[in-house]
Amino acid sequence: MSNSRFPISLHILTLLNEAKGGVVPSEYLAGSININPVLVRKEIMNLRKHGFVGSKEGKGGGSFLAKSAADINLGEVYKSVRGSNVLGQSKNEPNPKCPIGRQINQHLDALYSDAENALIANLSKQTLADFASKFE
Amino acid sequence: MSNSRFPISLHILTLLNEAKGGVVPSEYLAGSININPVLVRKEIMNLRKHGFVGSKEGKGGGSFLAKSAADINLGEVYKSVRGSNVLGQSKNEPNPKCPIGRQINQHLDALYSDAENALIANLSKQTLADFASKFE
DNA sequence: TATAACTGTAACAAAATATATTACAATATA
DNA sequence: TATATTGTAATATATTTTGTTACAGTTATA
DSSP states (O other), X not given: OXXXXXXXXXXXXXXHHHTTTOOBOHHHXXXXXXXXXXXXXXXXXXXXXXXXXXXXXXXXXXXXXXSOGGGOBHHHXXXXXXXXXXXXXXXXXXXXXXXXXXXXXXXXXXXXXXXXXHHHHHHTTOBHHHHHTTOO | OOTTHHHHHHHHHHHHHHTTTOOBOHHHHHHHHTSOHHHHHHHHHHHHHTXXXXXXXXXXXXXXXSSOGGGOBXXXXXXXXXXXXXXXXXXXXXXXXXXXXXXXXXXXXXXXXXXXXXXXXXXXXXXXXXXXXXXX
């Protein structure tokens, strides 16, 4: 996964939650996160695809939370942005002539998915509302 | 963290375990993993620093497991190679003038360390001996 | 209906990171 | 002494991430 998609998405969601359903332009979001607005819009596309946010084109447009913050759990957000596994890719090709190399990727994959499930379970204990409530 | 340090380290440890205390040169390890021997040696330096392996210079040299496979748990291995957090860095600088931006990194850090602990706890349920026993 | 403020999206550029390569001194073995 | 190996630095290459520019399409509103 791109190394900062999760924090960016969570930052966006927190800002949208703060806006209480109001429509927020990507320029503003980008200003708070301090990244390029195009990246924000790309991230929003993904959040929209997963039903977390909606957006409105044209003047006065922007994006907004599409469901209640209490109904968005952080595990789901994580899953929506996760590309590869947390522990590293298995895309390298170990030597098939080596008895260990030949089998390791399958064992690594099993290990990864189990560990990642534990991570997701932990994140899922918290909703966006919980997270946002920590801000003063 | 470099995206593949964990799988590389685990691959090395598995091979050394297979060698049953014998000394294995980095060239051989690199051949099984299918990466450059210099990378293997760097990874071994780290494993050695953490007491998992030992190495021997000179002709007939190489590396070997420094403790019993049953005494190496995968959570420790993960911790030894982990650079940044699993969920992404907090190294970007959100806008300090934004009330959300100003506080988000501290909340993200708390979230990360909690989630990462869950991941480590999961990995720690398994030792190198357990992992290696899955190979036929 | 013209203008302005947006999104959506592509194409490209730049920066950062990861990986590979080369080289060689130091060390140990036979 | 010749050989195999580690340790390590320096550098190159590849890959990934992030940023930038550009612009067509959409909507609000003066």
